[in-house]
Amino acid sequence: MPCATPGWVKTSPGCWPVTPAPRCCPLPLANNHGATVPLSTLPLFAALQHSAQHLPPLAKRFQQNSQRAQQLTFHFGQSLLVDISRQQVCTTTLAQLCELARQLNLPKAIAGLFADNCFNPSEQRAVLHTALRMPAGAVLEHNGVNIIPAVHAELAKMRRFCQRVHNGDWRGYTGQPIKDVVNIGIGGSDLGPAMVCEALAPYCTTGIRAHFVSNIDPAHLATTLARLNPATTLFVASSKSFGTDETMSNAMAARQWLLNACGNPGLVQQHFVAVSTNQRKVVEFGIAAENMFEFWSWVGGRFSLWSAIGLPIALAIGFERFEELLAGAHAMDEHLRTMPFEQNIPVLLALLTVWNHNVLGHASEGVFPYSQLMHRFPAFLQQLNMESNGKSVTLSGEQVSSATGPIVWGDVGSNSQHAFFQLLHQGTAVVPAEFIGFVNSPYDFPAHRHKLLANMLAQAEALAFGKSAADVEAELRAEGLSEQSIAELLPSKVMPGNRPSTVILCKELTPHTLGSLIAMYEHKTFVQGVLWGVNSFDQWGVELGKKLASGLVDTLMGKTDAAAHDPATQQLVQQIFEWRK
Ligand SMILES: O=P(O)(O)OC[C@H]1O[C@](O)(CO)[C@@H](O)[C@@H]1O
Numbered sequence: 001m002p003c004a005t006p007g008w009v010k011t012s013p014g015c016w017p018v019t020p021a022p023r024c025c026p027l028p029l030a031n032n033h034g035a036t037v038p039l040s041t042l043p044l045f046a047a048l049q050h051s052a053q054h055l056p057p058l059a060k061r062f063q064q065n066s067q068r069a070q071q072l073t074f075h076f077g078q079s080l081l082v083d084i085s086r087q088q089v090c091t092t093t094l095a096q097l098c099e100l101a102r103q104l105n106l107p108k109a110i111a112g113l114f115a116d117n118c119f120n121p122s123e124q125r126a127v128l129h130t131a132l133r134m135p136a137g138a139v140l141e142h143n144g145v146n147i148i149p150a151v152h153a154e155l156a157k158m159r160r161f162c163q164r165v166h167n168g169d170w171r172g173y174t175g176q177p178i179k180d181v182v183n184i185g186i187g188g189s190d191l192g193p194a195m196v197c198e199a200l201a202p203y204c205t206t207g208i209r210a211h212f213v214s215n216i217d218p219a220h221l222a223t224t225l226a227r228l229n230p231a232t233t234l235f236v237a238s239s240k241s242f243g244t245d246e247t248m249s250n251a252m253a254a255r256q257w258l259l260n261a262c263g264n265p266g267l268v269q270q271h272f273v274a275v276s277t278n279q280r281k282v283v284e285f286g287i288a289a290e291n292m293f294e295f296w297s298w299v300g301g302r303f304s305l306w307s308a309i310g311l312p313i314a315l316a317i318g319f320e321r322f323e324e325l326l327a328g329a330h331a332m333d334e335h336l337r338t339m340p341f342e343q344n345i346p347v348l349l350a351l352l353t354v355w356n357h358n359v360l361g362h363a364s365e366g367v368f369p370y371s372q373l374m375h376r377f378p379a380f381l382q383q384l385n386m387e388s389n390g391k392s393v394t395l396s397g398e399q400v401s402s403a404t405g406p407i408v409w410g411d412v413g414s415n416s417q418h419a420f421f422q423l424l425h426q427g428t429a430v431v432p433a434e435f436i437g438f439v440n441s442p443y444d445f446p447a448h449r450h451k452l453l454a455n456m457l458a459q460a461e462a463l464a465f466g467k468s469a470a471d472v473e474a475e476l477r478a479e480g481l482s483e484q485s486i487a488e489l490l491p492s493k494v495m496p497g498n499r500p501s502t503v504i505l506c507k508e509l510t511p512h513t514l515g516s517l518i519a520m521y522e523h524k525t526f527v528q529g530v531l532w533g534v535n536s537f538d539q540w541g542v543e544l545g546k547k548l549a550s551g552l553v554d555t556l557m558g559k560t561d562a563a564a565h566d567p568a569t570q571q572l573v574q575q576i577f578e579w580r581k
Pocket residue numbers: 014015186187188189238239240241242243244247301302387539542
């Protein structure tokens with residue numbers, strides 16, 4: 001944001017309305033974790049573009065190299081592998097991409113991420129979410145103070161709280177133990193915990209049911225409360241800023257619901273805890289400071305599920321399982337920090353985005369978990385990646401010279417096969433796909449499990465190798481079709497193939513594996529941002545809409561005129577007034 005003082009930048013806590021008032025801070029002179037030159041100006045990038053003009057078909061690549069599948073499969077421990085052999089790359093391309101990353105300062109940026117040297121300049125904040133999953137004995141200094149003891153002190157507070165809830169020592173206004181926990185938050189204060197609780201449903205054995213309310217649509221809160229007993233319900237008001245309108249409105253309405261039931265404001269305390277960085281606002285809201293779980297400005301909202309924002313996860317799956325999630329993420333941190341780029345999974349995945357998006361021009365990335373439990377994973381990834389890398393200016397404020405964040409989208413398999421995979425196979429847009437599969441499942445119906453994985457494998461194969469005109473013709477001929485019918489049907493039945501995909505195969509969906517998988521995508525996002533030279537840790541693009549919405553609330557409540565708005569908005573406001581009951 002521009003500021004009156006040249007070379008300075010206006011910052012805010014990243015929420016609206018902004019309190020305290022925006023302040024001015026010096027802009028760092030040099031960016032300390034991004035590429036110092038644009039990707040597109042490097043001779044190596046031109047070489048990659050040149051090589052992309054003559055890509056052999058995937059079928060030919062496999063024919064010519066019998067070791068291709070093994071050479072392009074990367075293992076993470078004993079329970080996760082990433083197979084990129086169906087991407088339009090060879091080992092030479094990968095070596096060039098890795099060299100490109102080195103030329104774009106990636107080694108320094110990765111080291112910086114683990115050493116308090118990764119910075120979010122437009123909000124004047126450090127980026128230290130990896131500290132949240134470091135073991136107790138680790139040391140990570142921020143402003144001269146080792147922050148790991150504070151991280152573990154907060155984890156210990158969460159553990160004690162979980163024990164009290166699980167043992168039935170934390171009781172509601174009638175003296176009954178808590179049975180349901182409702183997380184009230186949005187964006188990073190909702191998507192991560194909601195996704196993890198759903199993904200780890202088989203581990204939700206503590207007897208505490210977790211619910212999530214995020215939307216300002218009253219249907220979300222109303223339908224959730226309708227299923228609950230206020231006497232046995234605990235609310236977790238979750239907001240980094242404790243100023244987000246949706247969360248505050250839902251939290252206030254939930255408090256009123258509780259008050260209506262118990263009739264005594266003093267008893268509401270037993271049903272509300274908060275997770276935030278803003279103690280003043282939490283206390284102003286009426287939640288006691290001792291019932292607040294803290295995290296820190298150096299944790300970005302979309303990277304925060306490892307902090308106290310993960311409290312509903314720990315309540316649902318138990319604290320020990322939550323620690324396994326953290327350990328899985330830490331293992332991926334170590335992988336990113338120590339592995340050479342040529343075997344570094346998050347780095348390779350980010351480089352494949354550069355290859356597919358910047359070199360080959362594919363505008364979106366599809367992510368398809370073959371797991372019903374991973375239903376919310378694409379939505380989580382959308383915030384993680386698109387809020388981080390949907391940027392058009394570099395860290396130093398210049399317009400970017402190449403495309404940044406692709407559109408990330410997806411849904412679970414096999415459902416998505418019956419919805420939009422047609423476009424993936426035969427549409428004019430090529431969508432690089434990431435398939436995520438799990439070999440084992442705690443559920444019965446073994447035949448279903450075989451079918452699920454078979455479908456995933458089949459999709460990757462069909463995308464890569466397609467079906468040639470010769471094969472289609474032979475098939476139609478075998479069916480005894482006339483020459484005319486064959487000629488008519490053939491074009492619609494040919495599958496072009498050569499459509500890139502990655503298969504991420506995991507042994508089982510455990511807390512540890514899920515932690516690693518999420519951290520893998522966090523690091524993929526971070527590395528992409530470094531390669532594009534953007535600030536992956538701010539989100540100024542969402543602010544204008546929040547401000548306009550606030551003004552329009554007054555208009556819809558009849559307090560202000562719509563005249564200040566554009567003609568299209570005025571017309572719609574008029575229609576709302578006419579139709580409103
Ligand atoms: O946790 P908070 O401060 O309520 O913010 C919620 C979400 O809103 C955003 O700021 C975007 O509006 C996200 O970045 C964040 O995760």
